[in-house]
Amino acid sequence: xxxxxFIQEYFWGFLMATRLTLLITAVSLVLAVIIGLLFAFLKxxxxxxxxxxxxxxxxxxxxxxxxxxxxxxxxxxxxxxVLSPFWAGxxxxxxxxxxxxxxxxxxxxxxxxxxxxxxxxxxxxxxxxTMMLIVLPQAFxxxxxxxxxxxxxxxxxxxxxxxxxxxxxxxxxxxxxxxxYRPFETYLMAGTYYLVLVxxxxxxxxxxEKRLTPDRQEATA
Amino acid sequence: MSxxxxxxxxxxxxxxxxxxxxxxxxxTGQVVVIIGPSGxxxxxxxxxxxxLESPDEGEIRVNGKLIDPKTSNLDKVRQHMGMVFQxxxxxxxxxxxxxxxxxPVNVKGVSNKKAVATARELLKKVGLPDREKAWPSQLSxxxxxxxxxxxxxxxxxxxxxxxxxxxxxxxELVNEVLQVMQxxxxxxxxxxxxxxxxxxAREMADQVVMxxxxxxxxxxxxxxxxxxxxxxxTQAFLSQxx
Numbered sequence: 284x285x286x287x288x289f290i291q292e293y294f295w296g297f298l299m300a301t302r303l304t305l306l307i308t309a310v311s312l313v314l315a316v317i318i319g320l321l322f323a324f325l326k327x328x329x330x331x332x333x334x335x336x337x338x339x340x341x342x343x344x345x346x347x348x349x350x351x352x353x354x355x356x357x358x359x360x361x362x363x364x365v366l367s368p369f370w371a372g373x374x375x376x377x378x379x380x381x382x383x384x385x386x387x388x389x390x391x392x393x394x395x396x397x398x399x400x401x402x403x404x405x406x407x408x409x410x411x412x413t414m415m416l417i418v419l420p421q422a423f424x425x426x427x428x429x430x431x432x433x434x435x436x437x438x439x440x441x442x443x444x445x446x447x448x449x450x451x452x453x454x455x456x457x458x459x460x461x462x463x464y465r466p467f468e469t470y471l472m473a474g475t476y477y478l479v480l481v482x483x484x485x486x487x488x489x490x491x492e493k494r495l496t497p498d499r500q501e502a503t504a
Numbered sequence: 505m506s507x508x509x510x511x512x513x514x515x516x517x518x519x520x521x522x523x524x525x526x527x528x529x530x531x532t533g534q535v536v537v538i539i540g541p542s543g544x545x546x547x548x549x550x551x552x553x554x555x556l557e558s559p560d561e562g563e564i565r566v567n568g569k570l571i572d573p574k575t576s577n578l579d580k581v582r583q584h585m586g587m588v589f590q591x592x593x594x595x596x597x598x599x600x601x602x603x604x605x606x607x608p609v610n611v612k613g614v615s616n617k618k619a620v621a622t623a624r625e626l627l628k629k630v631g632l633p634d635r636e637k638a639w640p641s642q643l644s645x646x647x648x649x650x651x652x653x654x655x656x657x658x659x660x661x662x663x664x665x666x667x668x669x670x671x672x673x674x675x676e677l678v679n680e681v682l683q684v685m686q687x688x689x690x691x692x693x694x695x696x697x698x699x700x701x702x703x704x705a706r707e708m709a710d711q712v713v714m715x716x717x718x719x720x721x722x723x724x725x726x727x728x729x730x731x732x733x734x735x736x737x738t739q740a741f742l743s744q745x746x
Binding site for chain 2: 396398401403404406408409417421424496497498499
């Protein structure tokens, strides 16, 4: 079988599985940002208990391998809570990335000059409005490059969901390779799919960064 | 009537005792210039007036009302005081117009249309009518500071606080900012100015306050302080400058 016909045979199947990969990635990353933002706030809060909760969460999610967290959510707590493979995988990914996102956002928020906060407060803005209108928008702009990085890691980490039997791209590739005895071509092809996804993703993050920093675009023009 | 009335103000940062029982009254329409060596507590005093720093001890009355930093609504208090900072602190993610409208729209609930009209008027006043679409990063230091003044004025404050607003500027840009402040004073604005520009202080001030080591050393008209200082500390400080 020529390489071309090999591609032809798997092209659509892999593409369909890619849709599932994208869905898992997208849902988990949206959740990761929400979770990350929540724990970033807890971590910078002046409440000691909130700090401890944030430290605990970040320590646990970053401190254990993702595959362990996946297995735990799917098999480990099945007596308490039965999750579908899709949701166990997506949630584990979200919790895992959430720890990293929390640290990225916390760093970005704390790196905004305190003079910005003072300027906003001196206009009579409340703490909350200062955060929402002045600090967070600037912090998010600054966090975008490391967030983009984290999102790329999240996309590639979604392969691990295959071990729960979710028929996403990597799982399809494993099944195919086991059936056709041609792991070289099969994994090369799956790898190329991921590569294309990452390239498109990087392009989108760059685009978004440009959009969020109109001042820098014009300033350098 | 006094806009600000301070009695026995103390402020420490850790072991550092910065303000050691300050008394100061600022009357409506007065321009009060605060001078003194660095570390004397000038900026801290200014920051206590709008409660960016919380006083440890003492009383601060604003428009006759005693403010308790624990129970008073400080956001409300600050709405009536404009502050301009040494490092400008324009919001870099907002253009010039938006920097000026963000306060009135989000704090006072002024309609966007009205806030924009006011902002344009203020930009004319500070000599930047054609820069409303510019980003802060595209402005010179002097222009940034003038926008910062416009931003504070947009809240229609009773008093303006200036914290060494020309210290971060290139020398040739200082005058354009001082000019704006002069116009403001001429318009009857109550102002408290911390500055090292002695020529400006002499020309503009109704009251000059000489501070050292957390206390007022001497206070009086520019003539009294600059031409005939009574205290040795004031004489020493001024002789270093001229």
